[in-house]
Amino acid sequence: MDVYWDYVFPLYPFVDRAQMxxxxxxxxxxxSPQYDENMLMCTFNVIFALASQLADFIVPEEREPAADAFFSRAKGLFQFNLWNTGSTGLIQCLLLMAQYLQSTDSAHQCWIVTGLAIRNAQSLGIHLPQTIARLDSFHEQQLARKIWHGCVLMDRVISMTFGRPAMITKSSSGAVPLPAAIDEEYIPVESSAEAAQPENRPSMMAFYAKSLELYEIMNDVLLSLYKPMSEETAEDAHDFYFSSATSEGERTIFDLDRSLTRWTRSLPSYLRGTSSVSSGNPILHRQSIVLRARFLHVRVLLFRPTLSKYCSVRDSSASDPLDFMHDSFPRRVALQCSIICVKVAQESIDLIYNNVPADGTGGPLPAWWYNILYIYTAATVLIAGRLCSGIIAEVAEAAVTRSWDCALEILRKYQGYSTSARRCVAALEILYEQVMSEGSTAGHTPNQETTDHALGALNDISFGEGMNAAIMDNFEFPDFQDMSWLNSVPSNLF
Structure with a gap:
């Protein structure tokens, strides 16, 4: 329980801490419990399962079986009747289940459980501001907001990871106000009056609200930039690289970057990691690092489609219809976007590398399954960057090599936690070897020993169907003139 309250709840406050x-x-x-005993026992077992995956006092090799034992009990206790109206307790339990399933090879279940939480929340009407306004106390209204936006957060995260469309629309996610940045202990249980956070006490709930704002920008990035588009339809270089927003709700890369800049400026100092308050408080310190890791990942997602397009025409011949782009203004802007993407990927790797404790504990970082996703994504960007001389001229090759070595070192540290880290290392080694061959003289063949080693590692591992395997969904050994492998996490949304 302590692991849950210290490591999970500050990032995902889906429940009422005092009540639980x-x-x-x-x-x-x-x-006698005040609430449904069966649902409570189910929820506690999910909490134990989730905490087992993060507990430093359990060695990595024993975490998965310990967690699975608790989750098996939870599944045995879980009673869901499709024909009955749900409850807030059910929604909270489903959100916790979705969180836990992210750490397993159960992608389909994770996707379905998140959907069940959303549909049950909508059936109770907590996606409507008028429903929440009718609740008796500010305490109940705050909890309802936290639960609904928990559904929004999980919807956005799962959609991003699996490359699938989000279930909750932008208008629906924004209809209910974000949870107030007030910690539970300052909200009277019975009072209908709005509470306030003491001025000299930084709120741990501010992290939740700022994460929700960030993930809404991420959703806009996915909807606007990760859509199927034939490159043949581009009328000019600007449309090819930056595909002007045509559909309602779509935004340009420049507008999205401005939103991220404004979001960064809006952060309180203790969530920027620059305040002495956060450095002296382990929870606030971790929140600042996790928020930075999330921000860097979203920024990589923002610039990655441009990097992909820039790399795809790097070797165009004179007869290529895209050849006119090589000294165009959009081409030069695309180069700068690509350079930023590589540098942000390096920063993402450095952030995690510099905060991985030497003693094997979790430290102030996000959960290990998110670290694997962030590092894999950043590493594929490094590989793409090495394909382009213009990028390497700006970002020193030695610096890229150092970042690459750090990325693989991190993933190897996580190999004891999950097979997904081993899958990622094997796949990245193959990609890297082929990039090195691509960059060499024509007709040069890959180092067969290295390629065979990586292929053997891949063949020895069951890819399964889970969240960990989702990182490797649609992985194919690439034709480097087709950069679709770079966008495989997330893959196209439609």
Missing amino acids: KAEYYKIWTGD
């Missing part, structure tokens, strides 16, 4: 602690205490005193 009181119900947990009743288990040991023998008092």
Whole structure:
């Protein structure tokens, strides 16, 4: 329980902490629970499963079986009747289940469970501001906001990871106000009056609100830039690289970058990692690092499509219809976007590398399954960057090599946690070897020993169907004139 309250709850405050602690205490005193006992026991077992994946006192090799034992109990206790109206307790339990399933090879279940949480929340009407306004106390309204936006957050994260369209529309996600940046202990349970955070106490809930704002920008990035588009339809170089927004709600890369800049400026100092307040508070310190990791990942996603297009025409011949782009203004802007993408990928790797504790503990970083995703994404950007002399001229090859070595070192540290890290290392080694061959003289063949080693590692691992395997979905050994491999996480949304 301590692991959950210290490591999970500050990032995902889906439950009422005081209420859950009181119900947990009743288990040991023998008092009757205030809420549905079966659902409570199911929820506690999911919490134990999730915490087992993050507990430093459990060695990495034993975490998965320990977590699976708790989750098996939770599944046995879970009672869901398709024909009955859900409850807030059910939605909270489903959100926690979705969180846990992210750490497993159960992608389909993770996707479905998140969808169930959303549909049950909508059936209760907590996606409507008028429903929340009718609740008796500010405490209940705040909890309802946290639960609905928990559905929004998981919807955005799962969609990004699996490359699938989000279920919750932009208008629906924004209809309910974000949870107030007020910690639970300052919200009276019965009072209908709005509470306030003491001025000298930084709020841990601010992280949740700022994460939700960031993921809404990320959703706009995915909707606007990760859509199927034939390059043959581009009328000019600007459309080819930056595909002007044509559909309602779509935004340009420049507008999205401005939104990210404004979001960064809006952060309180203790979430920027520059305040002495956060450095002296382990939870606030971790929140600042996790938020930075999320921001860097979104920024990579923003510039990656341009990098992909820039690299795809790097060797155009004179007869190529895209040849006119080589000294165009859009081409030069695309080069700068590509350079930024590579530098942000390097920063993402450095952030995680510099905060991975030597003693094997989790440290102040995001959960390990997110670190694997962030590092894999950043590493593929480094590979793409090495294909282009213009990028390497700006970002020193030695610096890219150092970042690459750090990325593989991080993934190898996580190999004991999950097979997904081993899959990523094997796939990246193959990609890297082929890039090196691509950059060499024509007719040069890949180092067969290295390629065979990586292929053997891939063949030895069951890819499964889960979230960890989702990182490797649609992985194919690439034709480097087709840069679709770079955008495989996320893949096209439609």
